[in-house]
Amino acid sequence: MLISRFxxxxxxxxxxxxxxxxxxxxxxxxxxFLGSQYLRHAQQMWVALQALPAADTxxxxxxxxxxxxxxxxxxxxxxxxxxxxxxILRQAWARSVLRVVALVLCVWLAYRGILLWxxxxxxxxxxxxxxxxxxxxxxxxxxxxxxxxxxxxPALLWLAWQLGQPAVRLQFRPRS
Numbered sequence: 384m385l386i387s388r389f390x391x392x393x394x395x396x397x398x399x400x401x402x403x404x405x406x407x408x409x410x411x412x413x414x415x416f417l418g419s420q421y422l423r424h425a426q427q428m429w430v431a432l433q434a435l436p437a438a439d440t441x442x443x444x445x446x447x448x449x450x451x452x453x454x455x456x457x458x459x460x461x462x463x464x465x466x467x468x469x470x471i472l473r474q475a476w477a478r479s480v481l482r483v484v485a486l487v488l489c490v491w492l493a494y495r496g497i498l499l500w501x502x503x504x505x506x507x508x509x510x511x512x513x514x515x516x517x518x519x520x521x522x523x524x525x526x527x528x529x530x531x532x533x534x535x536x537p538a539l540l541w542l543a544w545q546l547g548q549p550a551v552r553l554q555f556r557p558r559s
Contacts, residue, residue, distance in 0.1 A: 401554075403545040404471070406538060407481070411467040418460040425453035463488070470546075475555040478546050485543040489536050496532040499525060 428450045435443050466484045469477025503525055506518050545551055 401551075403542055403551060406542050407467050407470045410485075410542075411464060411471065414460050414463040414467065418457060418464065421453050421457045421460060425450055425457065428453060470555075473555045475557045478552065478555050482543045482546045485539040485546070489539040489543070492532045492535050492539070496529060496536070499529045499532065503529065 428446050432443060432446045432450065435446070463484055466477055466481040470481045503522070506522060506525070509515055509518060
């Protein structure tokens with residue numbers, strides 16, 4: 384069966400609001416924010432690495448390792464930014480790329496959420512009052528991160544599914 388661009392059955396709301404576009408914009412904003420954070424941290428690691436004496440090879444290796452992770456995350460964030468910007472501009476190549484990106488992010492966030500849950504369980508088992516008081520400031524950000532990941536996983540799954548729908552597929556321009 385061929386799908387025509389002029390099939391009115393597949394285009395429910397051609398010029399109106401679409402949740403998948405809103406989620407794509409949100410992904411772009413979050414990726415931009417995280418990219419700036421990774422860039423800032425990488426700059427701080429670079430300055431700290433340059434300030435180390437040449438004989439301090441152990442700390443230099445640790446800083447280089449952290450710098451490699453920052454650069455890796457920054458490359459991943461740039462890929463997300465390119466994919467989301469392409470979808471916002473309705474480029475046909477970006478739809479399938481963003482579907483893959485959303486699924487990879489979904490798996491990554493689910494994995495990180497499980498790790499956070501185990502950390503939360505370990506913190507809940509601490510019985511020492513002095514240590515518990517120090518950990519109280521750490522528990523709230525941990526719960527917020529866990530909650531955001533719990534919301535993000537189904538949202539990313541929904542986005543990947545939505546980008547495969549014929550009605551959404553018709554809204555993208557093929558390469559010319």
